[in-house]
Each structure stands twice: as C-alpha cells, then as structure tokens.
Amino acid sequence: MSGPRPVVLSGPSGAGKSTLLKRLMKEYEGVFGFSVSHTTRNPRLGEENGKDYHFVTREKMQDGIDKGEFIENAEFSGNMYGTSKSSIEDVQAQNLICILDVDIQGVKNIKKTDLNPIYISIQPPSMELLEKRLRDRQTETEDSLQKRLEAARIDMELSKEPGVFDMVIINDDLEEAYEKLKSVLIEEIEKVQDAKN
C-alpha cells in the first residue's frame, strides 16, 4: 500500500516542534496522524498516556526492542525513546500523513529503513533563545535542561550537513515558521484532501 509520505520533524528540544505540529494537526484535522512514540521519561503536566507518548518502564521498552517491535530507538537526556512499528502502521492504515517527532539519532536510523519520509528540521534562532524558551516552558530540571542544551549543540552541528534534511526551518517568528512548514507540506496535504473527496 502506498499511502501519503510520512513527515519527520526533528531539531533541538525546545525548538518548537510540538508547537508547530499541534497547530498543523488542528488546522488540518483528518489529514495528519501523530506517531505516538514510547518513552521512559515521566509525563509532564497535561500530557496523556497514549496520546503524547506511551509512557513505559525501561524493562517494558527494552522488552519491546528485543522483540523487534521498534523501527528505531535512542537514548536522549537519560531516557529511552522509540518509534514502534505499530505507531506508524496505525496512522498509515487510516491513509493519513504520519508525523514523527524524533531526535537526530532517530533521523539517522530512519534513513536506514524504507519509510521514505520528508525530513524537516526545526531550528531555534540561537542557543540563547533556545535556552530562554526551554526555561520559560518550565518543564525541565536544571540537570535535564543542561542535557538538552548539550544535545542541541550536537543537533545544530549535524543538521548543517548537506542532504540530511529536505528543509531546515528557523523558528524565529512562529507565524513565519508555520507558513514555511505548511508550504513544504501542501502538496501532500492536498493529495490526502483530494483522496477524501
């Protein structure tokens, strides 16, 4: 079955991926489906199990990985994250554009699969602004914030490599970043909309 092309959103923690993708899914209801990852980190206030993530123990996650249930998994800031095959299949079965939010390790590993997504990197305007946004979000401890900033430095370097991403969007002004994101995806969005009519 060849449904619409999936979309991988990557970029440093705090760059604005969730903000952009939530907006996109709201504006285009019934077009996108989110690939719900598994993670061993604790849920944040307002996050729902099964919607934002499948929140699991390390034992359960490792067991699933050992059984071959994941297309990719990575360690990020002291926790495990991974995309299960079923999280993608659930979305594709509905003929929706599957959106994945993964770190740079996930991007590299997904490139080894036959998923063939559109790769988009969301980048902050500067490290200073990234740190400010992460602090203002008030979800992190000092320790997890520092780990995210360290990972961000690596991400910002790697995402400059030519050919890794189809599009790099600097999320300075949110409206502008959102319009750019839409413009990259409009062709796939219209295909899904046309198929419904």
Ligand SMILES: Nc1nc2c(ncn2[C@@H]2O[C@H](COP(=O)(O)OP(=O)(O)O)[C@@H](O)[C@H]2O)c(=O)[nH]1
């Ligand atoms: N490789 C991989 N990375 C993931 C997955 N799910 C989330 N991530 C990444 O893990 C990092 C941390 O995510 P999270 O704890 O939700 O923090 P946030 O990005 O700051 O909101 C982000 O870079 C996500 O893109 C996954 O299934 N696989």
Ligand SMILES: Nc1ncnc2c1ncn2[C@@H]1O[C@H](COP(=O)(O)OP(=O)(O)O)[C@@H](O)[C@H]1O
């Ligand atoms: N363009 C922007 N300008 C100012 N603040 C933003 C912008 N985009 C996102 N934010 C804020 O920055 C924080 C991090 O964004 P978030 O979407 O959680 O990032 P990510 O999912 O990449 O970790 C959030 O508090 C969000 O409201």
